[in-house]
Amino acid sequence: MGTAILLKDVTLRDSRKDVLIERGRISKIGPAGESAAWQLAGDLDMMDCSGMVAIPGFINMHTHSPMALMRGIGEDMHFHAWLDKIWKVEEHLDHEFVYWATKVACLEMIRTGTTTFNDQYWFFDSSVQAAREMGMRIATGYDVIDKGSREEAERQKEQCIGKSEAFLHRNDPGHIYELAFHAIYSVSEEMIVWTSELAEKYDVNLHIHLCETRKEVEDCKAAHGGLTPVEYLDRLGVLNPRLLAAHTLWLSPHDIELLAAHGVHCIHNINSNTKLASGYRFLYNEMRDAGINLCLGTDGCASSNNLDLLEAMKTAAIFQKAWRDDPSALPLGELMDMATVNGAKALRFDAGRLEESAVADLLLIDTDNTFFLSPGPFLANLVYSAHSDCIDSVICDGRFLMRHREIAGEREILAEARKVLAKIA
Amino acid sequence: MGTAILLKDVTLRDSRKDVLIERGRISKIGPAGESAAWQLAGDLDMMDCSGMVAIPGFINMHTHSPMALMRGIGEDMHFHAWLDKIWKVEEHLDHEFVYWATKVACLEMIRTGTTTFNDQYWFFDSSVQAAREMGMRIATGYDVIDKGSREEAERQKEQCIGKSEAFLHRNDPGHIYELAFHAIYSVSEEMIVWTSELAEKYDVNLHIHLCETRKEVEDCKAAHGGLTPVEYLDRLGVLNPRLLAAHTLWLSPHDIELLAAHGVHCIHNINSNTKLASGYRFLYNEMRDAGINLCLGTDGCASSNNLDLLEAMKTAAIFQKAWRDDPSALPLGELMDMATVNGAKALRFDAGRLEESAVADLLLIDTDNTFFLSPGPFLANLVYSAHSDCIDSVICDGRFLMRHREIAGEREILAEARKVLAKIA
Numbered sequence: 001m002g003t004a005i006l007l008k009d010v011t012l013r014d015s016r017k018d019v020l021i022e023r024g025r026i027s028k029i030g031p032a033g034e035s036a037a038w039q040l041a042g043d044l045d046m047m048d049c050s051g052m053v054a055i056p057g058f059i060n061m062h063t064h065s066p067m068a069l070m071r072g073i074g075e076d077m078h079f080h081a082w083l084d085k086i087w088k089v090e091e092h093l094d095h096e097f098v099y100w101a102t103k104v105a106c107l108e109m110i111r112t113g114t115t116t117f118n119d120q121y122w123f124f125d126s127s128v129q130a131a132r133e134m135g136m137r138i139a140t141g142y143d144v145i146d147k148g149s150r151e152e153a154e155r156q157k158e159q160c161i162g163k164s165e166a167f168l169h170r171n172d173p174g175h176i177y178e179l180a181f182h183a184i185y186s187v188s189e190e191m192i193v194w195t196s197e198l199a200e201k202y203d204v205n206l207h208i209h210l211c212e213t214r215k216e217v218e219d220c221k222a223a224h225g226g227l228t229p230v231e232y233l234d235r236l237g238v239l240n241p242r243l244l245a246a247h248t249l250w251l252s253p254h255d256i257e258l259l260a261a262h263g264v265h266c267i268h269n270i271n272s273n274t275k276l277a278s279g280y281r282f283l284y285n286e287m288r289d290a291g292i293n294l295c296l297g298t299d300g301c302a303s304s305n306n307l308d309l310l311e312a313m314k315t316a317a318i319f320q321k322a323w324r325d326d327p328s329a330l331p332l333g334e335l336m337d338m339a340t341v342n343g344a345k346a347l348r349f350d351a352g353r354l355e356e357s358a359v360a361d362l363l364l365i366d367t368d369n370t371f372f373l374s375p376g377p378f379l380a381n382l383v384y385s386a387h388s389d390c391i392d393s394v395i396c397d398g399r400f401l402m403r404h405r406e407i408a409g410e411r412e413i414l415a416e417a418r419k420v421l422a423k424i425a
Numbered sequence: 426m427g428t429a430i431l432l433k434d435v436t437l438r439d440s441r442k443d444v445l446i447e448r449g450r451i452s453k454i455g456p457a458g459e460s461a462a463w464q465l466a467g468d469l470d471m472m473d474c475s476g477m478v479a480i481p482g483f484i485n486m487h488t489h490s491p492m493a494l495m496r497g498i499g500e501d502m503h504f505h506a507w508l509d510k511i512w513k514v515e516e517h518l519d520h521e522f523v524y525w526a527t528k529v530a531c532l533e534m535i536r537t538g539t540t541t542f543n544d545q546y547w548f549f550d551s552s553v554q555a556a557r558e559m560g561m562r563i564a565t566g567y568d569v570i571d572k573g574s575r576e577e578a579e580r581q582k583e584q585c586i587g588k589s590e591a592f593l594h595r596n597d598p599g600h601i602y603e604l605a606f607h608a609i610y611s612v613s614e615e616m617i618v619w620t621s622e623l624a625e626k627y628d629v630n631l632h633i634h635l636c637e638t639r640k641e642v643e644d645c646k647a648a649h650g651g652l653t654p655v656e657y658l659d660r661l662g663v664l665n666p667r668l669l670a671a672h673t674l675w676l677s678p679h680d681i682e683l684l685a686a687h688g689v690h691c692i693h694n695i696n697s698n699t700k701l702a703s704g705y706r707f708l709y710n711e712m713r714d715a716g717i718n719l720c721l722g723t724d725g726c727a728s729s730n731n732l733d734l735l736e737a738m739k740t741a742a743i744f745q746k747a748w749r750d751d752p753s754a755l756p757l758g759e760l761m762d763m764a765t766v767n768g769a770k771a772l773r774f775d776a777g778r779l780e781e782s783a784v785a786d787l788l789l790i791d792t793d794n795t796f797f798l799s800p801g802p803f804l805a806n807l808v809y810s811a812h813s814d815c816i817d818s819v820i821c822d823g824r825f826l827m828r829h830r831e832i833a834g835e836r837e838i839l840a841e842a843r844k845v846l847a848k849i850a
């Protein structure tokens with residue numbers, strides 16, 4: 001948890017405050033200047049934050065972080081052809097690749113304001129190691145994908161239980177252990193049910209892809225007597241509040257009812273969906289009105305092609321405004337919730353709001369640039385006008401991950417990543 | 426034109442080169458290292474560009490730069506309600522506002538890689554002064570908007586001729602003088618024809634808004650016997666290769682034929698169109714296939730809300746891919762041309778290609794960061810992955826406007842802009 005941090009004269013919800021951070025939590029918030037009278041222990045890291053605005057750290061709710069070293073390998077392709085290509089490349093990956101690629105992803109996420117990410121990838125142990133060394137909070141775990149092979153299913157069952165129990169015993173609060181199965185088209189019915197029951201047993205989340213393409217829905221209907229993917233999962237009994245469903249782009253009104261009734265959390269990934277031409281009419285209003293908890297993700301860099309959640313926020317907003325023909329669609333406050341507190345809710349930890357006793361995951365936004373010179377509201381400037389380089393500093397779990405745009409170890413990570421890329425070229 | 430510049434070991438179209446810039450032009454390009462043998466005069470500014478890629482400076486073909494200080498004043502509104510609000514605010518502007526607001530816009534454009542911009546605004550003399558002091562190339566001039574008032578039309582005719590002749594006599598190669606009329610719904614038929622004839626007489630471009638909203642098209646049809654705005658302008662005889670038409674979002678096949686046949690240049694402004702929910706189905710393929718020269722713009726900050734052409738490139742690409750259900754839509758090479766050489770062609774100057782004897786407007790891209798760590802092509806990394814903060818240095822007309830992210834006078838401009846904002850608050 002490190003040294004206590006005192007942020008002096010930082011703007012918080014439009015008023016100037018002093019903020020004390022201790023043992024990974026926001027311990028005290030008072031009017032700017034008041035901290036001079038606080039009784040504070042000796043070992044204190046003070047930062048003058050005048051001209052800076054504090055907001056919660058972003059929570060990237062769907063990515064495959066090691067794809068940070070796989071950008072551009074499948075440009076201009078439709079989703080299913082793209083996935084075949086990706087799967088071929090992935091046969092050659094190893095722990096070393098995943099470790100350094102996740103480090104690269106962490107650099108990029110920290111620079112763009114993400115403090116927690118929900119990941120799904122091969123060799124997740126190496127991603128956990130990389131993310132925790134970078135000081136980030138990661139949600140990830142064993143990803144089941146048997147592609148219909150019974151032999152592979154049996155192998156994965158054994159490995160999944162072994163890995164899961166080892167990681168659950170570690171009890172690292174910075175690693176939110178979860179299970180995953182890739183998607184209904186790549187995992188057998190038996191393994192979908194098995195993984196879901198294991199998630200229930202361990203009381204952990206289950207991270208999946210769902211209704212990403214029209215083809216997925218059509219294929220499912222053809223294979224399962226007209227059931228949509230959501231109806232199919234409902235029949236298998238795996239819809240519940242532990243389910244984190246990425247994409248949910250092609251939904252019927254009945255699908256939305258089912259997702260809402262079972263408390264499934266849904267994750268919008270607009271950059272990936274549009275770049276792969278999977279679709280863009282994400283039913284934000286309908287899902288929100290049904291009461292579904294809606295989060296935001298970037299997806300992996302091989303599809304989207306970066307990990308910038310602030311960029312994803314703007315893209316999500318303008319796509320909603322555009323296709324709905326409604327300039328007031330996806331209001332900024334709701335968009336911020338999607339990128340912060342809604343993710344924390346899905347991952348069941350106490351972040352996303354800058355209040356006393358909350359987890360100290362926060363960003364310091366530098367407003368001393370053209371993008372914030374405006375009579376308009378801060379959030380409009382942040383989302384519609386600025387870029388992630390306005391993020392001066394990033395604090396996660398009460399520690400600086402980036403301070404005035406400096407990240408410890410950045411040069412070494414870039415150098416090691418180049419070696420890894422040269423090796424697989 | 427300043428001192429000669431030698432860029433050593435810069436990557437140009439995938440190979441490493443030395444590039445000499447003299448008197449505002451690229452005078453020599455040779456293999457990296459070769460410049461050691463060149464006979465070069467004494468006063469030389471050398472820059473080590475290893476790890477950097479040179480690309481042409483961006484040309485923002487449609488903006489209203491002084492709106493850089495009007496961000497956020499009309500959020501979440503449809504175009505026509507928004508425009509009414511903007512017009513009310515604009516009644517209170519003056520030369521001082523326009524001068525400092527344009528300086529702010531120039532800061533933002535330089536930081537995001539624009540070297541030339543095509544502007545349309547009140548008090549354009551002050552924008553010209555500001556842009557030229559910043560070293561940028563600006564295309565702008567008198568903007569006619571009589572809103573049907575005969576008295577206003579007569580006043581504007583006189584003022585337009587006076588200003589035009591004064592600026593044409595200045596003969597500043599960094600200011601491309603042009604005329605403008607706002608749009609068919611805000612300018613009388615007589616003044617549309619008058620302005621077009623004056624543009625012909627002076628042989629300058631004419632910058633207009635065209636087919637920005639469905640309402641504009643419907644109102645035009647109702648008012649002009651079923652003619653679309655393009656057909657209406659054709660009937661008035663004002664379609665020709667001097668016409669720079671911003672938006673062109675709601676076009677019939679016949680409109681596209683007319684625009685192509687008359688050599689009209691069209692400018693796509695995706696961020697503005699989507700944020701104001703004006704539309705998103707820009708007919709890129711159809712217009713390109715008809716032979717229309719297609720350019721890119723950001724529009725003004727009150728609508729879009731920034732001046733970042735690199736962001737506009739990505740947004741344009743993913744909207745085309747999304748609504749066309751085609752991940753190969755708007756290929757990267759064509760997108761780069763839209764943002765560079767096509768604008769130069771429309772403005773009739775010799776930039777947009779990094780070749781010997783071309784105008785020395787160029788950007789140096791720093792690839793030493795996560796966004797370019799990839800086996801994929803450079804342009805994919807630049808457009809889909811990186812942000813404009815990868816732009817290390819900007820050269821316009823053979824002079825550095827930004828060097829290693831430093832722009833001369835930036836602090837003073839931000840301070841003066843804050844004073845101007847405080848005054849109008």
